[in-house]
Amino acid sequence: MPCLFSxxxxxxxxxxxxxxxxLKPQSVWRRDQPTEGRTPHWSGFTLRASDAKFSDPxxxxxxxxxxxxxxxxxxxxxxxxxxxxxxxxxxxxxDRDVGIQGDVFPSELLLLMGRLNINLGISRFxxxxxxxxxxxxxxxx
Numbered sequence: 001m002p003c004l005f006s007x008x009x010x011x012x013x014x015x016x017x018x019x020x021x022x023l024k025p026q027s028v029w030r031r032d033q034p035t036e037g038r039t040p041h042w043s044g045f046t047l048r049a050s051d052a053k054f055s056d057p058x059x060x061x062x063x064x065x066x067x068x069x070x071x072x073x074x075x076x077x078x079x080x081x082x083x084x085x086x087x088x089x090x091x092x093x094x095d096r097d098v099g100i101q102g103d104v105f106p107s108e109l110l111l112l113m114g115r116l117n118i119n120l121g122i123s124r125f126x127x128x129x130x131x132x133x134x135x136x137x138x139x140x141x
Contacts, residue, residue, distance in 0.1 A: 002051050003060040003091045005067065005118075008044025011083035022074045023047060042085070055094045057103045064089055068112045079117045089113060090121035 005023075014028055025045035029035050050063030068075065068089075078084060093103060105120065113120060 002053075003049045003064050003089060004046050005049045005087070005089055006044055006046040007078055007084055007087045008042045009083040009085035010042050012043045012081070012085070013083060014043040014045055017078070017081050017084075018045065021078075023071060023078075043083075049089060053094075057091060057093045060091050060093075061105060061109055064091070065106070065109050065112070068109070068116065068118075072112070072116065075116045075118070086119060087117060088119045088121050090123055092123050094124075 010031065012031075014030060018025070018028070023045075025047045028045045029040045029043060031040055031043045033039070049067040050060040052059035052063055075087070079087060091103075103122070110120070
């Protein structure tokens, strides 16, 4: 999972929003409509803000900043759209083989996220061994 942006809400009419939105989601879910064996209690969508690798959080941050700047007006509209309860930027970051792992998010990125009322998420993933990575790529083809 690269850096993903999502918006969701219990009363969010995701279809009404997407009719005129500039944002083009990669996945959409609707409250009380089963998907992948689950029945969500919220409606929402997800899209990629960055395609950078798990091992490149700096590039993810740069891409996320570009995404927020490019869609700033659209994201401001989304922040006030009826029924939207949450907007999140979730950074998928690979565990590194170090004693202490830390990633610093630039203040400019955090300031823009705050102004647009977007939450920061960090999802950590175990490092894949070379064989595991090759199997994963093969299964995605």
